[in-house]
Amino acid sequence: MQSVNASNPAVDPRSFKHVSYLWDDAVAAALPASTDYDREVALLLYRSNLLGADLRLTNYGGGNTSCKAMAPDPLTGRPTEVMWIKGSGGDIGTLKRSGLAALYVDRLLSLKNVYRGLEHEDEMVELFNHSIYDLASKAPSIDTPLHGFLPFAHIDHLHPDAAIAIAAAKDGKRITQELFNGQIGWVDWRRPGFELGLELAQCLADNPGIRGIMLGSHGLFTWGNTAYESYVNTLEVVETCAEYIQNHMGKNRPVFGGVWRNVELPDIRLRQAAAIMPILRGLCSSESVHRSGPMIGHFTDDERVLEFINSKDLDRLAPMGTSCPDHFLRTKISPLVLRNIPSDFDVEHAENREIVESLAPQFDKYRADYQSYYEAHKHPNSPAMRDANPVVILWPQIGMFTFAKDKQTARVAAEFYTNAINVMKGAEAISEYTSLPRQEAFDIEYWLLEEAKLQRMPKPKALSGKIALVTGSAGGIGKAIARKFADEGACVIINDFDTDRLAGADEAFKATYGRDTHAIANLDVTKKDSIEAAFDVAAVAFGGVDIVVNCAGISISKPLEDHTEADWDALYDILVKGQFMVTQAGVNTMRKQNLGGDVLNIVSKNALVSGPNNAGYGSAKAAQLHLSRLNAAELGKDHIRVNVVNPDAVISDSKIWAGAWAEGRAKAYGVTVAELPAYYAKRTLLNEVILPDDIANACFAFVGGLLAKSTGNVLNVDGGVAMAFVR
Missing domain, CATH: 3.40.50.720 (NAD(P)-binding Rossmann-like Domain)
Structure with missing residues (x-):
């Protein structure tokens, strides 16, 4: 394990304005642990839960955390280096020990010897199993080599809105270099996997002494000698990004180009949402593919959403789609923006036929566009096209609707799209927002490994979606x-x-x-x-x-x-x-x-x-x-x-x-x-x-x-x- 320079061993929580400092030394000291490595794992879980508690740092289910420590080999009893990392499908905010994967570091590193290159990197996922240390481990995630190939004791990989805003900006690499005086490295966009792990290791080799790496369009890697140092390093980097964006907000141009429409009053927004949601739900639940039942909806008129949907830049930015893979995997590549339905349209008392006639063609076009997106970018071995209905629906002046297989998934989709709005807002404030190229987005959405994960999902219950x-x-x-x-x-x-x-x-x-x-x-x-x-x-x-x-x-x-x-x-x-x-x-x-x-x-x-x-x-x-x-x-x-x-x-x-x-x-x-x-x-x-x-x-x-x-x-x-x- 490589050491890094400790940064501010004692930190004033009041120094953070854009993130929450939640570390409690007394709680950390009292964590139960019978061995040194058990203590490191306990501190990993504590740190992870604190980071996941702040949605400004990472989304639900997003990001990853790890630690490395010496532990006895169960066969020889000799000390060996082991990495504990969030397993596949987990959430760092609620992470428990049962959600971790534990792997031999030397075996993981030896996989470099059998790696056959980018075209074959997906086959490496099964080979992670040959590195398993704890047989009760959660399945290792695709992020495993990203952490394993970096030599630090504690590592955080997060998706903070402020960091992604810089990572997704047209001038993101230059801004990162200038903002951190070369202390944060940069790796261009690469889909998570074995190749990205190698590129992170190479970035560190080329820039010894850096305190983190920015991933283009994606997120942030930071680290430390201890759980606490990694935690503080992460907060400091994200705080610096957020402060930089805040200082530039609205200086060169109005936020999102300025206000296009006025926001309706809260009671009107709620009344209109209640009236139209069953219609939207019906339309989102039609023309279904690979679906066991109707969709469940979620509505939000969060002020961040209202600022975006009522702005002059809505029509330019919304079709571009999101940049971070975690965002569009849950929100689809772009939302449906409702057109020609004014906020004072009497949804509640108008004839259903009239409302549906105004909405149905917009859903038809969205589905047709999604079909074209699929056909234009699919590969010979791509999974069959999934449901073509929108996940995110934006109604200017009223709010955002999200629909998914269950309430949690719909709510989380809304949270992720709100994160995407924050990213667009920040990137536009400091430079110009850029989204992933459509082919890259498709390759993530229809990644065979993601498809395999979907196929492993438990069968829906009898009343799921009802x-x-x-x-x-x-x-x-x-x-x-x-x-x-x-x-x-x-x-x-x-x-x-x-x-x-x-x-x-x-x-x-x-x-x-x-x-x-x-x-x-x-x-x-x-x-x-x-x-x-x-x-x-x-x-x-x-x-x-x-x-x-x-x-x-x-x-x-x-x-x-x-x-x-x-x-x-x-x-x-x-x-x-x-x-x-x-x-x-x-x-x-x-x-x-x-x-x-x-x-x-x-x-x-x-x-x-x-x-x-x-x-x-x-x-x-x-x-x-x-x-x-x-x-x-x-x-x-x-x-x-x-x-x-x-x-x-x-x-x-x-x-x-x-x-x-x-x-x-x-x-x-x-x-x-x-x-x-x-x-x-x-x-x-x-x-x-x-x-x-x-x-x-x-x-x-x-x-x-x-x-x-x-x-x-x-x-x-x-x-x-x-x-x-x-x-």
Whole structure:
């Protein structure tokens, strides 16, 4: 391992204005480690997580970090140099030891002896396996030789916006030389791989004593003797780049050429986004190739995005595409900019046909252009063309929409394109932005190694790409259904009119599923404005809705003489009118998408069975059941399926069984409230207690794909009540 000159062993965190200094000596000193090399690995992980926590330093999943240390050879016990490096597909911000690859350095270096040149460099990836030190390693990434051929103990390879802005500038090499007084080397654009590793080593040999290397159009390499020195060196280099750009911003010309359009007010942007996203989602999910289902959307009106999409330079810069491979692998080579759709266009109330007629030709052109791009640059062994729809869609004055296979991928695509905007802004401030040549971009996008990685991706779950709104999903049956759908890959809108219960469900879903699986909405199914607001949440959060489950309920059990008009109105408003209005709003969204959909109505055994003290509830449930049949008959032409699940006596975690309802049913059957579960179980053919998960499983049976050609059906989940048999 080669030493470098230590730079500022004690650093004032306040000296950094454009990056975050997060190192804590106490935390670093307390990291658990049983050996010297374990400590180096622990410090590598600590440093990596700090670097990945600042999106100004690198994107999610982007960049790589490594360390080298002496460790015992497991066969001989003799000390040998080992490199630990982020494995393939990892993220440095969340990196753990299980995500590292560990390789013998001497074996990795010996691969130079069998390298047959640039035309054959892809074959070297499999040979990395002959250098594996730890058999539990993650698969080595394509960046392995880039780190292995540099002789430093700790190395950071990042994609900071400020550094890439210089790397992607027309005069980037000159600027790098002058800005760092020759202390940062330069390597022209080269696709990551074995050849680039050799070029980095050669750059160091030609420029001994440098503290880092700038990769043309790509990113930055920096290093140090220790994890801390590498961390500080990285921050200092990026800070210098960012300060340089900041000092030049707007000096020679206005940012992005100046303002072309005024930004709309936030409430208008959000309203227009909610109205148009289902249409965009439908268009992005059509003409699909190699796709298992519809796309999930993400919307952002971040101020950096608004500055770019409302600028005079939008039409010049957007078609150029991005420069950093990590950017366009996730965003495609260029975005779709919506034309001739003014920000005050009444998307919300205009005829769908009119909107689609304005948008569809723009999508057709984008797909045709992408097809031409593929045909012009493909090789004889290139993978088949992938989906030709845009990932990034820009609507001037409103914001940016991204669509991908799941919410995380769509959100990350938006983050990457925001990074690309930052790069273009910085490059234009100091020089002139340059993107990768189209052939180079194609060779990255359709790289056989990337294709192999895609083929290794796990099979999508049954509801991947689907969006579900389940009413009353903060507890009971509704929560169980939402949880089941989330387990099967769906995005879900958790809602309730009980704000405390909704907050508890929100926290529970965050703890289980993270940030990208659900959104929340306060929803009162008796109020049209509340319903529409919930579907707007679904549209902005994910792009629309595919599954609507009417589960919100109320139960009132009284003898006829005690039943009040208020009781009657409450039952029919929530159960019947609520189901009608929620279905109506859901179908409106589904028709915008033109992807079909499912409506599931959680009704009851009481829709079919007569019982005492149940006139209002039972008749409302019967109305729900017949309304379901009517909707199924009407919506088949839209490929929207309407089906019914009839539960009975689902007591667990259900608000409707608290208080008067349970007391009323117990009184009607001549038992105590405590005896109700056993009473209900004993009267069934299967002698079973029915749980919320049983209803959730029935719902999944309808929407999971196996019953895609079924509509107008009733599925009883009641343990077997003969009187409730439909036929």
